[in-house]
Amino acid sequence: MIGIVDYGMGxxxxxxxxxKRLEQSYIxxxxxxxxxxxxxxxxxxxxxxxxxxxxxxxxxxxDYLKRYAQxxxxxxICLGMQLLFDESEEGVLxxxxxxxxxxxxxxxxVSDNGVRYKVPHMGWNTLTFVDAQSPLLLGLKPDYAYFxxxxxxxxxxxxxxxAAADYYGEVPAIVGMGHVFGTQFHPEKSGTFGQALLKNxxxxxxxxxxxxxxxxxxx
Amino acid sequence: MLAKRIIPCLDVKDGRVVKGKxxxxxxxxxxxxxxxxxxxxxxxxxxxxxxxxxxxxxxxxMVEVVKQVAAKLNxxxxxxxxxxxxxxxxTLLRAGADKVSLxxxxxxxxxxxxxxxxFFGNQCIVCAIDAxxxxxxxxxxxYTHGGQKETPLDAVEWAKKAVxxxxxxxxxxxxxxxxxKKGFELxxxxxISEAVDVPVIASGGAGKAADFLNAFxxxxxxxxxAASIFHYKETSVASVKTFLKQKGVAIR
Numbered sequence: 001m002i003g004i005v006d007y008g009m010g011x012x013x014x015x016x017x018x019x020k021r022l023e024q025s026y027i028x029x030x031x032x033x034x035x036x037x038x039x040x041x042x043x044x045x046x047x048x049x050x051x052x053x054x055x056x057x058x059x060x061x062x063d064y065l066k067r068y069a070q071x072x073x074x075x076x077i078c079l080g081m082q083l084l085f086d087e088s089e090e091g092v093l094x095x096x097x098x099x100x101x102x103x104x105x106x107x108x109x110v111s112d113n114g115v116r117y118k119v120p121h122m123g124w125n126t127l128t129f130v131d132a133q134s135p136l137l138l139g140l141k142p143d144y145a146y147f148x149x150x151x152x153x154x155x156x157x158x159x160x161x162x163a164a165a166d167y168y169g170e171v172p173a174i175v176g177m178g179h180v181f182g183t184q185f186h187p188e189k190s191g192t193f194g195q196a197l198l199k200n201x202x203x204x205x206x207x208x209x210x211x212x213x214x215x216x217x218x219x
Numbered sequence: 220m221l222a223k224r225i226i227p228c229l230d231v232k233d234g235r236v237v238k239g240k241x242x243x244x245x246x247x248x249x250x251x252x253x254x255x256x257x258x259x260x261x262x263x264x265x266x267x268x269x270x271x272x273x274x275x276x277x278x279x280x281m282v283e284v285v286k287q288v289a290a291k292l293n294x295x296x297x298x299x300x301x302x303x304x305x306x307x308x309x310t311l312l313r314a315g316a317d318k319v320s321l322x323x324x325x326x327x328x329x330x331x332x333x334x335x336x337x338f339f340g341n342q343c344i345v346c347a348i349d350a351x352x353x354x355x356x357x358x359x360x361x362y363t364h365g366g367q368k369e370t371p372l373d374a375v376e377w378a379k380k381a382v383x384x385x386x387x388x389x390x391x392x393x394x395x396x397x398x399x400k401k402g403f404e405l406x407x408x409x410x411i412s413e414a415v416d417v418p419v420i421a422s423g424g425a426g427k428a429a430d431f432l433n434a435f436x437x438x439x440x441x442x443x444x445a446a447s448i449f450h451y452k453e454t455s456v457a458s459v460k461t462f463l464k465q466k467g468v469a470i471r
Contacts, residue, residue, distance in 0.1 A: 011339075013315040017290045047340045109416055118441065120342055120387055122418050124222040124264055124471040144222060144471040146295060148342040148387075167221060189295045189317065191259075 002026040002205060003038035005065070007055045009045045009079065018188035018195065024202050032064045040072055040205030041065070045079030049088040049104065049151070052079055053096065062097060069099055073179040073205050078149060081175065081182025090151050099180045101156035111168045120150045125165040125185075127173050134162045135204045136174060136181060136197060143193040145173065145185035152184065179208065220469040223435045224264035224442035225456055226420060227449045229254055231300075232271050234280035238450045251284045255292050258449070261456040263294065264471055267320070267390070267444060270300035271365075282314050289315020297345055299390075308335045312343060320345040320390055323363035326370055326377070329384055336385025341417075344388075346381035350374035350407055351394040359407050366394050374407065375414050382415045389419045390444065396424030400448065403430055408438030420444050428454060428462035435468055 002019060004012055006028045019026045029035055043065065045052050056062045068074060076084045085096045088104035096104070107119045124144040129137055147165065153172045155161055163174040165185075174197075175182045181201065187194035230237045235249040247253055255266055268288070270281040278301050285298055298311050299320030308319050308331075325332050325346055335344045349366050350359040359374035378389050391411055393404030403421045412419040418441035421434040425445035434440045448454050463470045 011312055011315065011317070013286075013313060014289050014317070017315065018293065020290070021293070046342065047338075116416065118416055118418050120417065121221065122342065122388065123224050123441065126220060126222075148295075150341070186295075189293060191293055195293055 001038045002202065003035045003041045004028045005035065005041055005043045005061065005080075006030045007045075007052070007059055007061055009047045009052045009055060011046065012044060015042065015044050015077070015188045018198060019202075022195065022199055022202060030059050030061065032060065035064070035068070038072075039208065040201070041068060041074045042201075043074060043076040043080035043083065045077065045083065047079060049079065049082060049090040049096070050092065050094045052083055053094050056083070056097075065097055066099065069178075069180045073181070073201070073208055074099070075201050076180075076182040077188075078184060078186055081184050082151060082153060084175070084180060084182050085153055086156075088151065100153075100160050100175055100177045100182070102153050102160070103156075104151050104153050106151050107168070115168075117168050120148055121152075121167045121171065122148045125167060125171075125173075127163045127165055129163050131162045131176075134174070134176060136162060136176065136200050138200050138203075140193065140196055140200070145183075145187070145190040145193060147171075147173075147185045149184060153182075179204070222264065222469045222471040223440075223463070224420075225262075225431065225459055225463075225470075226265045226267055226442055226444040227258045227263050227456060228267040228269060228422070228444050228446040230269050230271050230446065231281060231284060233274070233277040234272075234284050237271070238447060252287045252291055255288050255296070258456060259292055259294055262460050262471070263456050265294060265442070266292070266296040268296060268298045270298065272301065282310055285311055285314040285316050297390075299345070299347055303331075305331065305334045305338065308344075309338070312339055318343050318345050318388070320347045322347040322349065323368075325381065325386075326361060326363050326372065329380065332381055332384040332386050336387070341385050341387035344386050345390050345420075346378070346386035346388070347390040347392065348374055348378060348381075348411075349392045349394055350404075352407075359410075362394060366397075375410050378411045378415050382417050386417065388417050389415060391419055391421060393423040397422075398447070399424055400426030402426060403434040403438055403440070403443065405433055405438040408434060408440050412439040412441070418442060426453075428459045431459055432463060432466050432468065435463075
């Protein structure tokens with residue numbers, strides 16, 4: 001069972017429909033006792049970082065998600081990925097979940113050599129696989145993915161980078177540490193590639209679900 | 220590299236796609252879901268649904284259409300037409316639309332752009348601008364109500380204001396070129412694309428694959444939209460994309 005964390009930010013319908021297309025059972029909830037029954041979570045989100053953290057704190061979900069991620073997989077999508085980092089400079093500097101080291105910063109809108117460019121980074125961009133061995137990339141070839149964002153993650157630790165896109169500099173597109181993952185693009189909107197990536201996450205969750213906390217399968 | 224987007228537009232009236240008659244291979248060429256999946260399969264990067272229903276019943280039907288499309292489609296889509304309030308925006312986005320496009324209602328109430336952007340983020344709010352060259356003033360004027368009403372607004376200034384209010388994208392239609400199939404209005408497209416720092420979708424005038432190339436290279440557009448040339452099979456999304464790839468344009 002997958003849980004979609006519903007903390008009041010954004011459109012959960014498309015994501016839930018994507019899970020349905022993959023014949024994945026899911027619940028949508030903001031209640032830790034319900035989310036506890038799941039084998040893995042997806043943290044979606046569109047909107048502002050500060051509002052999102054405010055809601056997660058208000059609903060007592062921040063601490064819950066930190067605890068959850070110690071033992072079970074968590075996938076953040078778009079703003080949901082940004083929330084995984086230590087902090088964001090969107091609006092006022094706001095602390096995040098601190099599950100992956102790094103800071104979320106805004107696209108400058110002007111390149112190093114003075115060329116103005118559009119913000120948000122919106123549309124289909126190609127991915128480069130940095131850690132092709134990641135379980136999220138199993139069987140996948142680098143492809144286009146659908147991005148829409150004005151802020152991106154500056155990673156503290158390059159080991160957490162799984163795939164990147166190029167938009168006037170390197171943009172972390174897929175990140176991961178332990179079983180905490182994030183995609184800056186929207187897999188639910190990224191055609192067959194996105195669907196395959198979600199499927200890989202679901203597979204990882206179900207394998208993890210079969211594993212006892214001692215690390216052995218069906219102990 | 221970020222790809223240029225090709226966006227087919229579907230006009231929907233009372234829940235049915237109009238102008239879809241040429242799709243003989245489809246079971247039901249008026250079914251928005253079937254057409255959406257057809258375009259997705261052809262390689263469309265995004266879709267726009269324009270609700271041209273005149274009645275409230277038709278509008279309510281559109282919400283159902285959006286839900287059905289969102290259940291099947293795995294690429295982004297925008298819904299426009301008849302969106303007058305924050306409540307309308309919420310209903311459509313919650314039904315699964317990725318973006319809403321505001322036109323006449325944004326001109327009448329620019330604050331609607333800000334309200335929508337505050338609630339759901341800038342990326343969800345597209346400002347659609349219908350513009351027409353005015354020889355009298357030597358500027359492009361904004362029109363509303365499906366191009367029937369002239370406003371005193373200058374298109375370039377209005378685009379800048381819409382972006383300042385929170386629009387995350389501009390869908391720019393040239394009324395002079397619309398339906399002429401002689402190519403996009405490159406001068407207007409370039410002016411607006413250079414005036415704002417959000418993506419601009421060129422619309423109105425697509426007649427052949429080369430028109431898209433011009434929209435991207437000369438018009439500096441980030442995406443290009445067309446309706447009838449795709450619906451009437453004068454060309455296809457796939458062949459336009461093949462042509463653009465051969466010309467070295469970044470295309471998915």
